[in-house]
Amino acid sequence: xxxFVLLIPPxxxxxxxRGPLRWIDVAALTHISMPLPxxxxxxxxxxxxxxxxxxxxxxxxxxLATITAMVACGLGVAALPELxxxxxxxxxxxxxxxxxxxxxRPIGLVxxxxxxxxxxxxxxxxxxxxxxxxxxxxxxxxxxxKPSSCACTSKP
Numbered sequence: 757x758x759x760f761v762l763l764i765p766p767x768x769x770x771x772x773x774r775g776p777l778r779w780i781d782v783a784a785l786t787h788i789s790m791p792l793p794x795x796x797x798x799x800x801x802x803x804x805x806x807x808x809x810x811x812x813x814x815x816x817x818x819x820l821a822t823i824t825a826m827v828a829c830g831l832g833v834a835a836l837p838e839l840x841x842x843x844x845x846x847x848x849x850x851x852x853x854x855x856x857x858x859x860x861r862p863i864g865l866v867x868x869x870x871x872x873x874x875x876x877x878x879x880x881x882x883x884x885x886x887x888x889x890x891x892x893x894x895x896x897x898x899x900x901x902k903p904s905s906c907a908c909t910s911k912p
Contacts, residue, residue, distance in 0.1 A: 786832035
């Protein structure tokens, strides 16, 4: 599964901390998000609805790169899945795990039933597992943990 982190611009008061943040505590911040019906947006909506709050981002943009660049420029914060936030992290943008509720999206791999994988496919599965573990700021089953932060862009 893939939990959510809050991307925080450099210099923001929340960037100084390291521990998890509660969704309710960051609800009033200036948010940058994808528009509906994007699944990322639906997860953020669901997290805040559990606190009887309506998610109303200040900015809605279509692309992940735009979101991270806007956070890096100090225009707001963004709640993103851990793996998405780690794919193209801009330098100096902080990331802290979001909890209460613990929202996560399932990550899976579909294979054919009763068929073994070819050596190439098995190697691909191993590579994907390693890459997901490397990108995720949270420890996965049987792994030593990385800190709950992502090194992510600075103001130009």
